[in-house]
Amino acid sequence: MLKELDLCQLIDQFGDDQSCRNYLESLRWHSGIHCPKCGGVKISSILKRDQYNCDNESCRYQFSVTAGTIFHDTHLPLKKWFIATYLLCQSRKGMSANQLKRTLGISYKTAWYLCHRIRAAMSAAEGERQPLGGTVEVDETFVGGKQRGHQHKVGHPECTKQVVIGIRQRNGDLRLIHAEDARSDTVREIIKANIGGHVEVIMTDESAIYPWALNRIQKEKHRTINHTREYAHGDVHTNTVESAFSLLKRGIVGTWHKVSAKHLPAYLDEVCFRFDNRQKIHIFPAIRL
Numbered sequence: 001m002l003k004e005l006d007l008c009q010l011i012d013q014f015g016d017d018q019s020c021r022n023y024l025e026s027l028r029w030h031s032g033i034h035c036p037k038c039g040g041v042k043i044s045s046i047l048k049r050d051q052y053n054c055d056n057e058s059c060r061y062q063f064s065v066t067a068g069t070i071f072h073d074t075h076l077p078l079k080k081w082f083i084a085t086y087l088l089c090q091s092r093k094g095m096s097a098n099q100l101k102r103t104l105g106i107s108y109k110t111a112w113y114l115c116h117r118i119r120a121a122m123s124a125a126e127g128e129r130q131p132l133g134g135t136v137e138v139d140e141t142f143v144g145g146k147q148r149g150h151q152h153k154v155g156h157p158e159c160t161k162q163v164v165i166g167i168r169q170r171n172g173d174l175r176l177i178h179a180e181d182a183r184s185d186t187v188r189e190i191i192k193a194n195i196g197g198h199v200e201v202i203m204t205d206e207s208a209i210y211p212w213a214l215n216r217i218q219k220e221k222h223r224t225i226n227h228t229r230e231y232a233h234g235d236v237h238t239n240t241v242e243s244a245f246s247l248l249k250r251g252i253v254g255t256w257h258k259v260s261a262k263h264l265p266a267y268l269d270e271v272c273f274r275f276d277n278r279q280k281i282h283i284f285p286a287i288r289l
């Protein structure tokens with residue numbers, strides 16, 4: 001784990017491929033180098049090609065430190081990967097492929113690919129998180145689409161808006177989940193998958209969805225806020241999940257411009273990843289090995 005770096009320090013420290021490789025090796029093989037295929041620890045190095053050779057007779061796999069990572073088979077200098085990862089992790093509202101293209105002097109296609117791979121690593125990290133507990137806020141919002149208001153219900157062929165369910169643990173992590181619709185049955189499944197038995201309080205607005213979406217035990221912990229009257233009643237509010245929604249919407253409007261339903265889950269994971277790692281001092285929380 002490294003102390004937080006600014007961009008200048010990052011470029012100083014990882015200005016060439018070798019220093020990037022050394023860093024990746026220290027992350028990946030902190031307890032000694034081993035073969036990614038068979039797990040063998042008898043390894044010899046092929047110095048010329050920055051590669052290693054597994055000495056296990058039945059394996060003989062040749063690999064580099066980037067094998068099986070998001071950098072696998074890349075032709076782009078690792079320095080550019082490091083900067084791209086840094087920018088995607090650090091920019092509060094994310095970064096578009098177009099912006100990355102200009103910043104790094106690479107083609108749009110390469111920039112798009114970098115964003116895609118880094119985002120996939122963020123999604124994988126988000127997928128491994130534990131269910132939320134303590135005090136959680138749950139709310140729903142609608143993103144995308146041109147339509148104003150709700151003339152057509154979500155799910156109607158004329159409606160291009162997508163439903164996002166937000167669940168945020170106070171002083172903890174955030175989940176943003178793309179839902180098929182905002183019906184109780186759908187929300188019930190999402191709550192079941194994302195809120196653990198150790199939850200103490202569940203706060204929502206007075207929407208009719210939630211009494212039906214919560215199970216018996218969750219209902220006993222349910223507190224609601226009437227948004228037509230007030231935003232908060234003591235500490236009963238959904239303001240922290242709503243602030244996450246506004247961050248998401250600023251990303252969609254200001255950075256990504258258009259997010260298709262197909263790619264929405266990846267963007268949601270990206271927002272959550274940045275949020276959940278906001279206080280970490282790793283420089284590359286997204287580098288998954």
Ligand SMILES: [Zn+2]
Binds near residue numbers: 036038039054059061
């Ligand atoms: Zn091996």
